[in-house]
Amino acid sequence: MIDSILKYMSSSIELFSSFSALLSVLGTLFSFYFTKRQKSKILESVKKEKLDKALASDNILMLGDYLTETLETITIAQYSSNKNVAKDVNQFLNKIQNYLLPKDDIEKIEVSEDTEEHFIEYPQIPKEFKGIIDELNTGEPWNALAKLRRFLEIYFRSYAEERNIDVSNIKSVSQLFHKLYRGELINSPEFDKLKHAINISNRAIHGVDITREEAEKAIKLVIDAFAQINK
């Protein structure tokens, strides 16, 4: 009788210990899986944050660093099978392509060397241009001119929409200016200045070497045009 009880108890203990061992293995596997998942979620949000920061910067070094440090490590297999990866890559490429399109806007421009005064003639620079000028003073002309072009596009799109002009099909800033000029929303002198400024910006963005003077000239032309338009 005692023997059978002991036998029963020992087999129960064996069963219990096996069950506990199984539970412990399963627990470890689940905790490993959830920790890994959580880590990958955190990593994803960090990467997303980095992408948003780079896209909002208009800074060639930040954009380029994001490309080399993050996007260049992505495999084509990951791009074609993972929707989130494809979305991030496409968003980045679209942003850069928007800077560069269309190529037809580039014209050869003669820039006079009369811009030594470095904005002295603008004692009150409109606040919209302060960031752009700061970028020119501290960084690369590319960054300042990319910012300038982006600002012009946003500003004149909303300028046209406020005046019930449909600009949804217009892709380039130059086309936008042409449409506003044809609609007599901007006059010939302002149109010429804006067009000239956008041509300098496009040349810089397309990799043509731009001097600081040329970049300054582009910004000044836009400031002048703005002063006339908002008179």
Added chain:
Amino acid sequence: MKDITLKELVDLAVAAVPEPDNRIEKMFEWHFERELTITKWLLGAAASIFVAMLISYYKQEFNVSTWQIIIGIIIVLASFSYGIYRLLKLRNIHKQFVSALKLLKELTNIAPFLQVYRSLRS
């Protein structure tokens, strides 16, 4: 096995090599050949071990212990499943090829940006 990365496409776009589409096609052909060869090796190894085990079993020449049989079966199953996994992965290669062409076109569009960035960083 190293997969083709975006960096290789960026380098192709910046270098402005003639007929980049053909180069991509070549890269994928090599990639496909490598994958196919490895898949063949894996499936071949699984089949050979399995057939060898089967023949020796039917010829009653099986002088191995149970755990050795289990290890043999595990090797066969592992090699077979990994081979099938690689084979299934190969089905996506056409999709990857199209994606690579699309990406290359977009990267070629932004080549001026890439050149300016690289000159600033170098």
